[in-house]
Amino acid sequence: MATGGDGNVEFKDYYQTLGVKRDATADDIKRAYRKLARKYHPDVSKEPDAEVRFKEVGEAYEVLKDPEKRAAYDQLGANWKAGQDFRPPPEWDTQFDFGGGGFTGGDASAFSDFFESLFGHARGGSGQRQRYRQYAYKGEDQQGRIVIDLEDSFHGGTRAVTLTVPEADAYGRIRQRQRTLNVRIPKGVTAGQRIRLGKQGGAGIGGGEAGDLYLEVEFKPHPLYRVDGRDLYLEVPVAPWEAALGETIKIPTPGGPVQLKIPAGSAAGKKLRLKERGLPGPPAGDLYAVLKIVTPPADSDNAKELYRKMKREMPFDPRAGMGGTS
Amino acid sequence: MGKTDILDGVIIDVHSEFTLAELCRACDVPAEWITELVDEGILEPVDLSGQWRFSGISLIRIRKVQRLQRDLGVNLPGAALALQLLDDIEQLHGRLRRFEIDF
Numbered sequence: 001m002a003t004g005g006d007g008n009v010e011f012k013d014y015y016q017t018l019g020v021k022r023d024a025t026a027d028d029i030k031r032a033y034r035k036l037a038r039k040y041h042p043d044v045s046k047e048p049d050a051e052v053r054f055k056e057v058g059e060a061y062e063v064l065k066d067p068e069k070r071a072a073y074d075q076l077g078a079n080w081k082a083g084q085d086f087r088p089p090p091e092w093d094t095q096f097d098f099g100g101g102g103f104t105g106g107d108a109s110a111f112s113d114f115f116e117s118l119f120g121h122a123r124g125g126s127g128q129r130q131r132y133r134q135y136a137y138k139g140e141d142q143q144g145r146i147v148i149d150l151e152d153s154f155h156g157g158t159r160a161v162t163l164t165v166p167e168a169d170a171y172g173r174i175r176q177r178q179r180t181l182n183v184r185i186p187k188g189v190t191a192g193q194r195i196r197l198g199k200q201g202g203a204g205i206g207g208g209e210a211g212d213l214y215l216e217v218e219f220k221p222h223p224l225y226r227v228d229g230r231d232l233y234l235e236v237p238v239a240p241w242e243a244a245l246g247e248t249i250k251i252p253t254p255g256g257p258v259q260l261k262i263p264a265g266s267a268a269g270k271k272l273r274l275k276e277r278g279l280p281g282p283p284a285g286d287l288y289a290v291l292k293i294v295t296p297p298a299d300s301d302n303a304k305e306l307y308r309k310m311k312r313e314m315p316f317d318p319r320a321g322m323g324g325t326s
Numbered sequence: 327m328g329k330t331d332i333l334d335g336v337i338i339d340v341h342s343e344f345t346l347a348e349l350c351r352a353c354d355v356p357a358e359w360i361t362e363l364v365d366e367g368i369l370e371p372v373d374l375s376g377q378w379r380f381s382g383i384s385l386i387r388i389r390k391v392q393r394l395q396r397d398l399g400v401n402l403p404g405a406a407l408a409l410q411l412l413d414d415i416e417q418l419h420g421r422l423r424r425f426e427i428d429f
Binding site: 037042044054184195196226 | 394
């Protein structure tokens with residue numbers, strides 16, 4: 001990670017980030033960028049580090065697409081390795097003048113310290129007009145992710161989320177800051193839903209109100225339940241005789257154990273619905289108990305004899321439907 | 327803000343409702359642009375005696391369209407296609423989660 005303030009920053013190999021050679025043409029660079037931007041776009045990608053990769057790719061493109069910035073970057077030479085401690089050459093500031101900003105696109109507030117050490121600080125938001133006119137602007141909405149347990153949704157609860165947020169200091173320079181929020185989890189929230197936290201996004205400009213923060217909800221995998229919307233699926237192991245003869249058994253649900261009646265003649269994979277035992281509504285989800293027939297091991301003479309007896313006395317061909325076996 | 331403050335959020339889902347004016351204000355976009363999204367089939371408001379009612383999901387979709395346009399340079403039909411495909415993938419993931427249990 002690059003360090004903040006005046007400390008050392010890490011060199012970034014923008015060519016490596018985009019996966020292009022140092023002599024790549026502008027078209028090559030554009031193509032490589034487009035491809036990676038689609039791949040890592042946080043709205044599209046399911047990769048866990050998509051957001052970070054997307055920002056890196058955007059920063060690399062910001063430099064390599066601009067002939068002036070690219071020429072300056074190339075002057076540093078090809079001997080630098082990604083991650084090395086970096087300081088701009090002493091005469092850097094007089095050689096190149098990037099102080100005026102002039103960022104052409106993307107989310108400049110997310111650029112690294114390395115970028116800033118070369119090209120100056122990006123100004124708040126997409127900004128020029130915001131600074132020169134007397135208007136108040138609402139702050140940017142921000143996105144984040146909150147990972148919760150199924151039980152949090154079932155019972156409600158609070159969770160701490162830590163977000164990295166860009167923030168403008170007194171000089172309008174953008175710094176990344178870690179921010180921890182305690183968020184109350186609304187009962188019945190499901191994976192993929194967003195929780196909106198009013199005015200917890202980016203600060204407003206010129207007295208405008210702050211933007212909102214949207215947290216996308218994600219469930220940690222649960223050892224027992226699988227989740228689909230508000231419905232829960234629970235695999236329930238049963239003995240062959242329980243499935244064949246019927247039985248009332250005790251199974252867990254997030255709200256506590258319940259009695260489940262297995263009808264006689266149940267096949268493996270049969271789904272039994274327990275109405276409104278899923279995540280709370282409106283409408284409440286259901287809990288599906290999915291039967292899994294587990295056979296007892298033939299690990300004693302007695303058990304083996306019972307299996308032999310079944311074989312002798314029960315006319316049963318499990319492959320009857322396949323035709324031509326036997 | 328102290329660490330002990332607990333923030334209350336609102337779930338954005340199909341049950342929250344917006345009028346066209348509310349949606350414009352929430353997203354800071356002109357009504358004409360929202361109309362274009364409706365024409366493109368990206369948003370599907372309910373028509374209540376001549377007045378549109380948008381579900382909370384619309385807010386999420388508008389944000390997505392804005393980010394896709396800004397970051398990937400797609401036009402509106404392109405964004406609509408991406409959203410459609412993302413919806414399909416989400417549905418398939420749902421089915422996968424449901425069936426995972428059988429394996």
